[in-house]
Amino acid sequence: MSIITIERKVLEKNDELARKNRELFARQKNFVINLVSSPGSGKTSLLEATLAKVKQRASVAVIEGDVQTDLDAQRVAKLDVPVVQIVTNGGCHLEAKLVHDALQSLDLSAVDLLVIENVGNLVCPANYDLGEALKVVVLSVTEGDDKPLKYPTMFRNASVVIVNKVDLLPYVNSNVETLKQNALSINPNLTVFEVSCRTGQGLDAWCDWLIEHSARKG
Amino acid sequence: MHELSIAQNIVEIIHQYVPAAERDRVRSVFTTVGEHSGIVADSLTFSYQAITAATDLQRSMLVIEPQPFIIRCSACGTESRTEMGSIQCPACRAVETTVLSGTELRVREIELEDEPQEQS
Numbered sequence: 001m002s003i004i005t006i007e008r009k010v011l012e013k014n015d016e017l018a019r020k021n022r023e024l025f026a027r028q029k030n031f032v033i034n035l036v037s038s039p040g041s042g043k044t045s046l047l048e049a050t051l052a053k054v055k056q057r058a059s060v061a062v063i064e065g066d067v068q069t070d071l072d073a074q075r076v077a078k079l080d081v082p083v084v085q086i087v088t089n090g091g092c093h094l095e096a097k098l099v100h101d102a103l104q105s106l107d108l109s110a111v112d113l114l115v116i117e118n119v120g121n122l123v124c125p126a127n128y129d130l131g132e133a134l135k136v137v138v139l140s141v142t143e144g145d146d147k148p149l150k151y152p153t154m155f156r157n158a159s160v161v162i163v164n165k166v167d168l169l170p171y172v173n174s175n176v177e178t179l180k181q182n183a184l185s186i187n188p189n190l191t192v193f194e195v196s197c198r199t200g201q202g203l204d205a206w207c208d209w210l211i212e213h214s215a216r217k218g
Numbered sequence: 219m220h221e222l223s224i225a226q227n228i229v230e231i232i233h234q235y236v237p238a239a240e241r242d243r244v245r246s247v248f249t250t251v252g253e254h255s256g257i258v259a260d261s262l263t264f265s266y267q268a269i270t271a272a273t274d275l276q277r278s279m280l281v282i283e284p285q286p287f288i289i290r291c292s293a294c295g296t297e298s299r300t301e302m303g304s305i306q307c308p309a310c311r312a313v314e315t316t317v318l319s320g321t322e323l324r325v326r327e328i329e330l331e332d333e334p335q336e337q338s
Contacts, residue, residue, distance in 0.1 A: 001245070001329055001330065001331060001332060002329070002330045002332065003327055003329050003330075004235050004327065004328040004329075004330065005326070006235060006326060006327060006328060007324060007325075007326055008231055008324060008325050009322075009323065010224055010228055010231070010323045010324060010325055011224075011227060011323060013227065013230070091223070092220050095223075123220070123256055124220035124256070127220065127255070127256050127257075149302055152254060152302050153254050153255070153303065153321075156254070156303055156304075185302070185304055185306065186302060186303065186304050187305055188305070188306050188313040189305075189313055
């Protein structure tokens with residue numbers, strides 16, 4: 001038997017491309033967030049509500065990731081925001097290469113804030129760095145307050161948690177304090193926002209945070 | 219279920235190190251997989267077998283060596299294996315910690331069978 005010693009990261013090709021994306025974002029002074037969640041947590045609704053509030057205050061662009069269809073890109077385009085749709089054709093996550101290719105269709109020099117909406121999935125996107133400044137996890141109260149404990153990798157790698165659909169709290173068995181405690185027990189550095197895209201509750205605080213961080217980047 | 223994509227990355231790394239003519243001699247591929255890397259070992263093994271079937275790597279085996287999730291506290295220096303992969307120090311509750319292991323996903327070694335001796 002002969003042995004070849006390797007010691008290589010399995011995802012080094014992705015990490016290398018993510019590093020290139022990150023360098024490009026730094027040169028262009030873009031603040032980039034990677035929006036992740038389970039399917040149906042309200043990522044796209046949150047994005048629509050957020051864009052409506054921040055697009056007057058910052059120049060925004062969006063990359064949409066979905067397994068199929070450009071329905072989400074159509075929703076975002078209605079808000080007059082530049083958007084590129086990535087269809088993964090079955091792929092359960094975005095990779096740095098897909099984002100890199102999508103960037104060719106955007107004029108980054110004119111962008112303060114770039115939002116990458118990942119494929120709805122709380123497992124796989126945790127492994128793939130896209131070059132973003134930080135990950136934002138959207139978690140709706142209907143999903144249960146124990147979710148952070150079930151998907152710790154994503155919550156450990158994230159910087160912000162947005163608890164969505166808080167208008168539904170009277171009708172579900174989720175306790176928002178338990179949910180926050182569970183998320184913070186995995187990662188005490190998380191910034192948490194409680195919002196409802198339907199009623200608008202909490203959106204201003206989240207949008208102010210976003211604008212403040214986008215401006216700091218520039 | 220991104221283990222298939224991970225398995226493809228592993229095969230690409232093997233291809234970089236082992237020339238095509240020698241790939242049928244690959245017996246074991248040793249990988250290090252952290253307990254909080256987000257990878258399901260059984261699923262990765264299954265994916266590896268599925269994509270190497272009927273290729274020159276079909277007789278190779280993927281060996282997964284699990285790594286525990288361990289953090290070191292910057293405040294009190296304690297090294298701990300934390301429950302559920304929390305980054306908070308269980309000794310002093312500080313949050314300034316470094317992850318020492320448990321999130322990695324690496325190919326460590328490839329083991330090849332010796333070349334058959336030429337008959338003279």
